[in-house]
Amino acid sequence: MHSSEHSAHHPALAHHFQDLDQQKDATWLAMWVFLGTEIMFFGGLFLAYVIYRSSYPDAFAIASNALNVNMGLGNTFVLIISSFTMAMSVYSAQMAQTGRLVVFLILTLVLGCTFLSVKYFEYKDKFDSHLVPGRHFDFAHHHDPKTGAILEGAHGGSANTESTSHEAGHSEKARREIQIFFSLYFAMTGLHAFHMIIGAGLLIWLIVSSMKGRFSKEYNSPVELVGLYWHFVDIVWIFLFPLLYLIGRHHHG
Amino acid sequence: MSAHVIESKPLVVEHKEEQENYLTAGYTLKSWFLTLDHKRIAILYLLSVTTMFFVGGIFASLMRLELMTPQSDLFEPDNFNKLFTMHGIVMVFFFIIPAVPGVLGNFLLPLMIGAKDVAFPRLNLLSWYVYIVGAAFTMFTIVSGGVDTGWTFYTPYSTSSSQTHVVPVVLGLFITGFSSILTGLNFMVTIHRMRAPGLSWFRLPLMVWSIYATSIIQILGTPVIAVTLMMAALEKVLRIGIFDPNLGGDPVLFQHLFWFYSHPAVYIMIVPGMGVINEVVTCFSRRSIFGYRAIAFANVGFVVFSFVVWGHHMIVAGQSVYSALIFSILSYLVGIFSAIKVFNWTATMYKGSISFDTPMLYVFGFQGLFLIGGLTGLFLAALGFDVHVHDTYFVVAHFHYVMVGGLVMAFLAGIHFWWPKMFGKKYPESIAKFAMILVFAGFNLTFFPQFILGYLGMPRRYASYPDEFQVLNVMSTAGGSVLGLGFLLIAAYMVWSLVFGKKAGMNPWKATGLEWEHTTSPPPTENFYETPIVNEDPYNYANRDFTKDFNKEVKLGA
Ligand code: HEM
Ligand SMILES: [Cu+2]
Numbered sequence: 001m002h003s004s005e006h007s008a009h010h011p012a013l014a015h016h017f018q019d020l021d022q023q024k025d026a027t028w029l030a031m032w033v034f035l036g037t038e039i040m041f042f043g044g045l046f047l048a049y050v051i052y053r054s055s056y057p058d059a060f061a062i063a064s065n066a067l068n069v070n071m072g073l074g075n076t077f078v079l080i081i082s083s084f085t086m087a088m089s090v091y092s093a094q095m096a097q098t099g100r101l102v103v104f105l106i107l108t109l110v111l112g113c114t115f116l117s118v119k120y121f122e123y124k125d126k127f128d129s130h131l132v133p134g135r136h137f138d139f140a141h142h143h144d145p146k147t148g149a150i151l152e153g154a155h156g157g158s159a160n161t162e163s164t165s166h167e168a169g170h171s172e173k174a175r176r177e178i179q180i181f182f183s184l185y186f187a188m189t190g191l192h193a194f195h196m197i198i199g200a201g202l203l204i205w206l207i208v209s210s211m212k213g214r215f216s217k218e219y220n221s222p223v224e225l226v227g228l229y230w231h232f233v234d235i236v237w238i239f240l241f242p243l244l245y246l247i248g249r250h251h252h253g
Numbered sequence: 254m255s256a257h258v259i260e261s262k263p264l265v266v267e268h269k270e271e272q273e274n275y276l277t278a279g280y281t282l283k284s285w286f287l288t289l290d291h292k293r294i295a296i297l298y299l300l301s302v303t304t305m306f307f308v309g310g311i312f313a314s315l316m317r318l319e320l321m322t323p324q325s326d327l328f329e330p331d332n333f334n335k336l337f338t339m340h341g342i343v344m345v346f347f348f349i350i351p352a353v354p355g356v357l358g359n360f361l362l363p364l365m366i367g368a369k370d371v372a373f374p375r376l377n378l379l380s381w382y383v384y385i386v387g388a389a390f391t392m393f394t395i396v397s398g399g400v401d402t403g404w405t406f407y408t409p410y411s412t413s414s415s416q417t418h419v420v421p422v423v424l425g426l427f428i429t430g431f432s433s434i435l436t437g438l439n440f441m442v443t444i445h446r447m448r449a450p451g452l453s454w455f456r457l458p459l460m461v462w463s464i465y466a467t468s469i470i471q472i473l474g475t476p477v478i479a480v481t482l483m484m485a486a487l488e489k490v491l492r493i494g495i496f497d498p499n500l501g502g503d504p505v506l507f508q509h510l511f512w513f514y515s516h517p518a519v520y521i522m523i524v525p526g527m528g529v530i531n532e533v534v535t536c537f538s539r540r541s542i543f544g545y546r547a548i549a550f551a552n553v554g555f556v557v558f559s560f561v562v563w564g565h566h567m568i569v570a571g572q573s574v575y576s577a578l579i580f581s582i583l584s585y586l587v588g589i590f591s592a593i594k595v596f597n598w599t600a601t602m603y604k605g606s607i608s609f610d611t612p613m614l615y616v617f618g619f620q621g622l623f624l625i626g627g628l629t630g631l632f633l634a635a636l637g638f639d640v641h642v643h644d645t646y647f648v649v650a651h652f653h654y655v656m657v658g659g660l661v662m663a664f665l666a667g668i669h670f671w672w673p674k675m676f677g678k679k680y681p682e683s684i685a686k687f688a689m690i691l692v693f694a695g696f697n698l699t700f701f702p703q704f705i706l707g708y709l710g711m712p713r714r715y716a717s718y719p720d721e722f723q724v725l726n727v728m729s730t731a732g733g734s735v736l737g738l739g740f741l742l743i744a745a746y747m748v749w750s751l752v753f754g755k756k757a758g759m760n761p762w763k764a765t766g767l768e769w770e771h772t773t774s775p776p777p778t779e780n781f782y783e784t785p786i787v788n789e790d791p792y793n794y795a796n797r798d799f800t801k802d803f804n805k806e807v808k809l810g811a
Binding site for chain 1: 368370374434439441442443447476479480483484492493501506779
């Protein structure tokens with residue numbers, strides 16, 4: 001009852017598996033199951049998004065217009081291209097073309113880091129214009145000529161103190177609703193960026209291992225698995241981008 | 254089902270006595286704390302969940318002491334709030350949820366499916382460490398003053414008002430959640446990919462089906478509570494507004510998300526216990542399981558339905574009457590799957606040759622107590638009745654009947670049943686029976702009066718109560734002491750048996766199953782001396798010749 005001879009002594013085969021095929025099947029299934037977990041993890045945030053967007057549609061549209069759609073769109077393209085280079089890495093790994101594998105992995109890593117840098121500048125911009133939820137949140141600094149009217153007087157005051165000035169009731173309400181949008185924006189894109197960082201770490205690990213020549217025609221599942229993960233993280237962004245950046249754009253041209 | 258008789262080939266092990274086993278494979282601390290052996294990891298879990306059980310038990314005893322008298326005299330109301338919160342958190346997240354999967358699941362799953370280990374041994378060890386880190390956060394919270402929100406962390410109290418250490422404990426649970434997810438993932442892949450030749454899905458012991466169903470719930474449910482707790486922590490620290498009505502958020506959303514996990518979580522708690530019952534009830538009835546497929550698919554039913562009944566915890570929390578109605582109906586449906594199992598176990602015993610060893614006594618205990626717990630669950634799922642008893646001791650009694658009467662009984666059944674396999678030693682049978690009676694009697698004395706108290710209107714989570722409730726409360730405290738003694742006694746003789754217990758031999762219960770018939774007690778590190786081949790259905794007691802002494806039947810030497 002022992003393993004088929006050809007793969008029985010492969011250095012990458014763990015002792016408790018019969019052969020490389022069984023090991024590969026197991027790791028594949030594990031990655032898919034893990035992605036299932038991930039969907040549920042993001043799912044909680046998406047649910048909150050759906051609920052608050054349907055409760056506060058106007059505030060969400062206004063807030064969404066305060067995001068930098070060009071950066072978001074650019075990042076979307078960056079990620080789509082990185083998915084392509086990742087797919088090419090997997091293909092090269094399967095074909096055992098180590099040189100191309102390393103090149104494509106590095107390209108993917110560079111694209112991933114590009115995404116993260118753009119994200120950094122977006123966050124910094126939001127931070128500078130007081131759009132980070134919390135005590136310093138203040139939407140009035142961000143003055144959109146087309147929508148500013150709704151937010152007249154929405155500035156000032158910390159989240160904890162009830163403003164007593166005239167008209168404050170209405171604008172306080174708008175301010176809170178917009179703040180919820182930004183809470184979700186940061187939670188969702190932050191969690192996504194965290195996944196990107198992990199992905200970048202995995203890519204570095206793959207680059208090092210492939211330079212050491214660990215992968216071959218018969219053993220390349222780490223590349224495939226990281227590929228799956230990377231595509232998943234991209235797909236999450238494909239949902240995040242329109243949901244966060246493009247709400248109510250058509251109202252304002 | 255299969256009529257053909259298969260001779261189970263006796264295992265050939267030379268000099269079984271001196272054979273190295275997983276316990277003798279290394280004595281250093283390092284060999285334990287860096288082990289990749291699923292059986293050693295099971296022992297690590299056994300130690301940790303038992304510790305947590307006694308920590309939780311101390312909180313429970315202090316609460317019962319306080320409730321001896323109508324006034325809040327032993328503890329300030331604020332401290333009482335902390336007591337029941339810490340009790341709930343420790344028991345739910347650090348004992349009940351990991352107990353059966355972590356200990357029995359880890360030990361048995363690879364053995365039952367004829368594998369050398371789980372699919373990912375390193376991940377398995379990591380799960381334990383993650384659990385320990387989560388537990389450390391909780392312990393830190395305890396020593397630094399505790400939390401007072403209730404184990405449910407309802408917002409906005411937890412995020413806006415509570416002055417206690419909500420954030421560290423929430424962080425601890427967030428971390429522990431990943432232990433649960435990783436264990437589920439590992440077990441699920443193991444069941445799919447590591448089964449021995451011939452072990453098709455319908456030949457699996459039902460315990461494996463139970464673990465499989467539990468794993469799916471862990472994988473799909475736990476991430477939701479994780480992200481919910483993350484949002485709650487962000488709310489508390491940064492005031493982001495998601496759950497705070499003052500900031501435009503919706504606190505009921507927290508309840509929805511919380512119960513979306515925590516109702517399925519009650520099946521994470523009970524389903525593995527039900528798995529244990531299958532194995533024990535067949536062995537001590539000497540019969541094949543009645544309705545194998547019905548039980549197997551009832552597990553699938555649990556997975557599906559457990560995710561669509563969460564609203565029964567929120568009947569009076571401001572959801573629409575229509576959703577309350579639908580949740581009520583769905584909750585009734587989930588009762589069907591429990592009923593299928595309970596009826597089938599009863600049918601399994603029918604005309605069986607039943608013996609009354611300790612594990613079987615726990616099965617009897619489970620059957621009766623789980624029945625009461627499950628049926629009162631149905632009471633609670635009835636809208637009108639729930640409005641009356643929601644947040645009273647009736648609910649407390651309900652969930653203790655399922656969690657202690659159900660899961661803890663099943664856990665003890667399993668621990669007694671597999672103890673000889675785990676350590677190669679027998680526990681003292683008559684003391685064990687006595688302890689079982691203590692536990693059973695103590696349990697009922699503790700929690701039955703709580704049904705009455707709740708029905709009469711005593712709310713849960715208060716340190717003081719009107720004088721008229723005192724008699725029932727004193728009964729409950731008295732019962733709690735008996736119950737506590739029972740648990741201590743069990744712990745004592747189990748430890749005693751490790752040193753002084755009689756040698757168990759390979760198959761002291763004359764049970765079927767790979768773990769009993771194909772390997773020694775305790776098993777070697779790689780579980781089997783040769784990979785078993787399975788060519789029969791499980792629980793094939795009809796085709797075993799147990800008139801002879803099974804242990805001698807398995808001859809040493811060829
Ligand atoms: C037949 C199946 C079951 C049904 C229909 C059911 C129904 C219910 C209902 C309606 C409540 C809410 C009562 C209220 O707060 O007013 C409840 C509470 C609870 N049930 Fe069950 N239950 C079932 C089985 C279980 C099982 C198997 C467990 C655990 C092993 C369990 C654990 C709990 C817990 C922990 C609570 C209380 C949560 C809290 O508010 O702190 N239930 N159950
Ligand atoms: Cu429930």
